[in-house]
Amino acid sequence: MFAVYASEPNPSDPLASLVVGERDTPTPPPGWVSVSVRAASLNMHDLWTLRGVGIKPEQFPMILGCDGAGVLEDGTEVVLHSVIGDPDWGGDETLDPKRTLLTEKHQGTFAETVVVPRRNALPKPAGLTFAEAACMGTAWLTAYRMLFVKSGLRPGQTILVQGASGGVATALIQLGVAAGFRVWATGRSEEKRALAKQLGAHEAFESGARLPERVDGVFETVGKATWSHSMKSLKPGGVVVISGATTGDASAAELQRLFFLQLRVVGSTMGTREELGDLLKFCDLAGVRPQIGAELPFEQAAEGLKAMVDGDVAGKIVLSRNAG
Known part of the structure; x- marks a missing residue:
């Protein structure tokens, strides 16, 4: 074959x-x-x-x-x-x-x-x-689990998606918007930021840019290049959910910020068969593609x-x- x-x-x-x-x-x-x-x-x-x-x-x-x-x-x-x-x-x-x-x-x-x-x-x-x-089976399932199973966040809250153009990142933007989150994204180029806005992101910023306000959750697949920015972007009590590190491991864990602001760092890998079934139903019902x-x-x-x-x-x- x-x-x-x-x-x-x-x-x-x-x-x-x-x-x-x-x-x-x-x-x-x-x-x-x-x-x-x-x-x-x-x-x-x-x-x-x-x-x-x-x-x-x-x-x-x-x-x-x-x-x-x-x-x-x-x-x-x-x-x-x-x-x-x-x-x-x-x-x-x-x-x-x-x-x-x-x-x-x-x-x-x-x-x-x-x-x-x-x-x-x-x-x-x-x-x-x-x-x-x-x-759906890898990138979109990973995004679904990060947002709906692991983050503990609620619609209406503000989330930041690091790296706007990858498969998981674009899925997070689309799922987050469909579920009623305020979605911000970062991108290295004007084209990548424009794509995030096209997908429904409410705002798109340059990588590492100072945000207008801190966010409730950050979604990470980039790793070393964006980790410090992710930690600094969180409100006290906020959460960063990470499912990848395409630029390598973070050089500093930001431990002082982590404990002093009582932040949460949550790892997430793929998703279950049942979660994939729910994702397929959600996309079908909500018209998300x-x-x-x-x-x-x-x-x-x-x-x-x-x-x-x-x-x-x-x-x-x-x-x-x-x-x-």
Whole structure:
């Protein structure tokens, strides 16, 4: 079958390991299902796989793609949940020590067919296209959990989203506005700030800019480059929710500010199957649709991944059978 995969780990030049070619069609083990992939979205995790982060050398070649939407053999349209846990684990699967994501242990979605546990294939709302649905499983689910499960914030309060153009950040802006938060965002360029405003952000500021007032919550995926600004932007008792650190770990934890102002720092990773189901219902009911910056044929996966390497993104990049 056709597939886009990493041939080997390459920390210094990840795109050099990218192959667009053929792989064996997978056969689902008991309890798993085959999904004919219609669309899949790109994530930073795909670049990490190409670099060999979180995956052992002997697990290559590895088909890329955490997220996807497609069709079961009986014609049911589905959205994929990429967190695969231990079948014996009874709680929140994001806390399962044995959990894994597609492309860490199991082959991913950048292919004609992917196999997943039956419970990881959720019904796709008819109102979402395959390309829109393919954005939900990682970036949008991460944003949903950060905002609605982890933050403890209420509609009407003010939130700051750091880094306005990435997949999680654009999802946070759209979800926050739809839920009734006052949403502020930061962006490195005028174009990125304009995108935040286009998505509904009430204000957009330059990275590191002094805000008109402190906020109730900050949502972080950037890390070192924005951490100090995030901490300084919070009201006493405020919360920063972090799900990534694309610029590296913070050089200072701001501990004095943390304890003196009684701030909260909350980590968040992905989301549960139930949360994905709720996210899909929310988007369907509220008419919220993901910002898709580019929709490309699967054959042009290298172009999409290069845009991620260069930081040239404006929402989600989607690979689609209908693109081109």
